[in-house]
Amino acid sequence: MKKQSRPSIFSSAQRDLWRAVDSSIWTFDADRLRRDPALPVLQTLLDQPRWLEAHHLYDETGSKLFETICELPEYYLTRTESAILAQKAEEIIRIAQVDCIVELGAGTSQKTLYLLKEQTRQRRGGTFAPIDVSLSSLKVARDAVKKQFPRLTFHGLHGKYQDGIAAIDKDLPTLFVFLGSTVGNFNHSELIGFFQHLSDSMGPRDFFLLGVDRVKKRELLEKAYNDAQGVTAKFILNVFANVNRLMGANFDSRKMRYHSWYNPEWQQIEMYAVSTAAQEIRFPSHAASFSWPKDDRILVEISRKFDPARLQQQLQWFGLKPVAHFTDPKEWFSLLLFHKSSSS
Ligand SMILES: C[S@@+](CC[C@H](N)C(=O)[O-])C[C@H]1O[C@@H](n2cnc3c(N)ncnc32)[C@H](O)[C@@H]1O
Helix, strand or coil, rough: CCCCCCCCCCCCCCCHHEEEEEEEEEEHHHHHHHHHHHHHHHHHHHHCCCCCCCCHHHHHHHHHHHHHHHCCCCHHHHHHHHHHHHHHHHHHHHHHHHHHHEEEECCCCCCCCCHHHHHHHHHHCEEEEEEEHHHHHHHHHHHHHHHHHCCCCEEEECCCCHHHHHCCCCCCCEEEEEEHHHHHHHHHHHHHHHHHHHHHHCCCCCEEEEEEECCCCCHHHHHCCCCCCCHHHHHHHCCHHHHHHCCCCCCHHHHHHEEEEEEECCCEEEEEECCCCCEEEEEEEHHHEEEEECEEEEEEEHHHHHHHHHHHHHHHHHHEEEEEEECCCCCCCCEEEEECCCCC
C-alpha cells in the first residue's frame, strides 16, 4: 500500500488518531487511547439483564449475513427505504448544499449511491466518508464508489460512530447520513448520548438525514426479525463467535437458541439468545465468569420503532431542526432531514 497523507476532512485535533489501514481507508487507533476493547463487553454481559452492544454483530461473517437479511422477503426495511431514496435523493441533495457526505454505520453503502449520484450531478464532486466498524463492508463500498463515481473523493473511516463523527472538521459543510433504522439499535441512554454527541460535532452548515422504521402491525414486525430461512437467527447467534475471539470466552452456539418478539410497551423488537443447557461462561483474560442457567436469556439486539413526528420534536432538544419528511405510500418507513440550528 502506498503511503497516504491524512485527508483534509479530519479536524486538526483528531487527525493523528487515524492511520491508513487499506487504500483510502483509515482506522481509529484505539490503542493510543489505551482502551481495552474487552471491558465494555464484560460490563454489559455482567449487567442484569445481560446484553450486548450492537456493533459486536458485525464481524466479517455478521456483515455478510446482514447483507443477506436485507434481501429477505420478510425484511421490508431495506427495499422500502431504498425506494424512498431513489425518488427523493434529488430533493435531499438540493436542500443539503454540502461538500461532504458522511455516512454512519454505512455497511456497503448501496442505498447511499442514490445520494452520491445526485451529489456528483448537482455539485460535480465532493467527498464521501463512510464510518463503520466493519472493514470488509468499507472495502466493498470503496470499490463500488470509486468505480461508479470517479470524481468523488472516498475516505473510509474504520471505527465507532463517536470516533468517526468527532474526527470530521466542523468547518466542512457536511450531510451526516444514518440509514437502515440503525439508530433503533440504541437503548434509551445510548440514543440520548448519540444525538448529543452528533449535534455537538456538527457545524452550522451541516445537515442530518435519518432513516427510521415506523411503529406498525406486530405481525409484520415480528416476521421481519424471524425469517423463515433462519438467517436472522444465524446473524444474532454469530455474535458469540466474535465475543469468543475478542475475549477468549467459551460461548457454545450449540447450547443456545434464538428468540425474538415485539415489545409493544417499549415499541421495540427484542432479539435474544436463550440458553438451552446450564453452562458456565468464562473470560480467562479478565479472570471473570458467570453461570448461564437453562432458559435464561441474553439481549443481543433491539430494534426500536418510531413515530416520525415525535422524533422530529425530540431532536429539536438537541438543536436539530426538522427540514423535510419523506415516506413511502404505506407509511412504513421515514426519512427525516434536519438542519443544525445555529442558535444551539
Ligand atoms: C443495521 S446495519 C445498516 C447498514 C446500512 N447502513 C443499511 O442501511 O443497510 C448497521 C451497520 O452499522 C455498523 N455499526 C454498528 N454499530 C456501529 C458502531 N458503534 N460504530 C460504527 N459502525 C457501527 C455495522 O457494521 C453495520 O454495517
